[in-house]
Amino acid sequence: MYIWQKNQWQHIMQKRETLPHALLLRGCAGIGKQDFALELARSLLCKAPIETHACGECMSCLWFKEMHHPDFRMISPEDIESSDDAPKKKTAKKSQISVSQIRQLIDYLSLSQHQVNGYRVILISPAETLNVASANALLKMLEEPPANTLFLLVTNQPQRLLATITSRCQAIDMQLPTRQVALNWLEQQNLANAESLLDYAGGAPLIALQADADADLTADLIKQLALGAKLQPFMCATMLLSLGMELAIDTLQKWIFDLTTYKLTQKSQYHTQHISALQALCKSVNLNLLLGFQQKLVYAKKMANHPLSNEMQLENILLHYTKIFSAKTISTQF
Numbered sequence: 514m515y516i517w518q519k520n521q522w523q524h525i526m527q528k529r530e531t532l533p534h535a536l537l538l539r540g541c542a543g544i545g546k547q548d549f550a551l552e553l554a555r556s557l558l559c560k561a562p563i564e565t566h567a568c569g570e571c572m573s574c575l576w577f578k579e580m581h582h583p584d585f586r587m588i589s590p591e592d593i594e595s596s597d598d599a600p601k602k603k604t605a606k607k608s609q610i611s612v613s614q615i616r617q618l619i620d621y622l623s624l625s626q627h628q629v630n631g632y633r634v635i636l637i638s639p640a641e642t643l644n645v646a647s648a649n650a651l652l653k654m655l656e657e658p659p660a661n662t663l664f665l666l667v668t669n670q671p672q673r674l675l676a677t678i679t680s681r682c683q684a685i686d687m688q689l690p691t692r693q694v695a696l697n698w699l700e701q702q703n704l705a706n707a708e709s710l711l712d713y714a715g716g717a718p719l720i721a722l723q724a725d726a727d728a729d730l731t732a733d734l735i736k737q738l739a740l741g742a743k744l745q746p747f748m749c750a751t752m753l754l755s756l757g758m759e760l761a762i763d764t765l766q767k768w769i770f771d772l773t774t775y776k777l778t779q780k781s782q783y784h785t786q787h788i789s790a791l792q793a794l795c796k797s798v799n800l801n802l803l804l805g806f807q808q809k810l811v812y813a814k815k816m817a818n819h820p821l822s823n824e825m826q827l828e829n830i831l832l833h834y835t836k837i838f839s840a841k842t843i844s845t846q847f
């Protein structure tokens with residue numbers, strides 16, 4: 514559990530004995546909702562919790578550590594192409610929770626639980642990756658929940674869940690930490706430039722941490738994006754994909770947001786270190802096309818979990834990007 518989740522934790526723990534059968538943890542990306550859910554599961558399954566926390570030493574905690582606790586299941590999008598001899602490519606990252614995964618869960622839950630009078634915890638994350646078929650299969654279970662079972666659903670995009678699923682869960686809104694709390698935490702993680710990374714991450718500390726790890730890749734990407742009409746869509750798509758589709762679109766959105774902001778107000782929110790690149794691009798960018806492109810990204814973000822070819826989709830987006838700059842203006846510049 515992260516320091517900024519303390520109150521939420523206590524709030525849930527007060528109701529430890531009377532928890533509903535399903536909790537929906539929702540809030541923006543990068544604030545540790547899934548880690549919170551895992552910690553909650555661990556604590557509820559622990560045989561000798563210390564105050565409200567898992568002891569870390571009982572059989573249950575050891576099983577949990579090895580991720581094979583018989584009373585715990587985590588359902589996440591399946592990795593389809595996980596062939597052993599192929600190098601692990603993020604492009605193969607599967608983006609949906611399939612109906613067969615939920616059917617397996619139903620089979621598992623129809624067996625009695627391992628520990629007498631114990632709890633079973635099912636973690637579904639990210640819940641917005643349920644497709645229509647798997648969401649409906651899950652709904653049936655939520656409508657007639659098995660005894661002593663807690664479903665934990667985690668989502669960044671609650672608006673994408675079926676309303677019928679949401680209404681069967683008790684929602685818990687997870688908040689962004691305050692800036693100071695986030696900065697203190699990042700400094701404890703030995704981040705040198707915590708302030709600018711936190712700005713880039715829109716205040717979400719775990720995204721800031723990830724941005725630090727991806728710093729080299731992001732720098733290369735910005736170099737490409739700064740080429741404007743001369744960007745190489747195919748090469749750039751490959752680079753973006755290694756971030757995963759959602760983060761790829763997010764990276765583009767931040768760049769386009771700043772390009773628009775700079776064009777209109779000569780300010781930048783996320784790319785304060787790349788003002789000269791933004792300035793140069795603003796001379797040739799067509800504002801109407803830029804706004805149209807922004808809409809395209811909003812749509813792409815909604816589709817980020819759709820099982821289309823992500824690579825093709827990104828190439829298409831980047832080709833579009835090269836067309837929002839007017840070649841004419843560039844040539845008159847020099």
Ligand SMILES: [Zn+2]
Pocket residue numbers: 559560561562567568569570571572573574
């Ligand atoms: Zn324990």
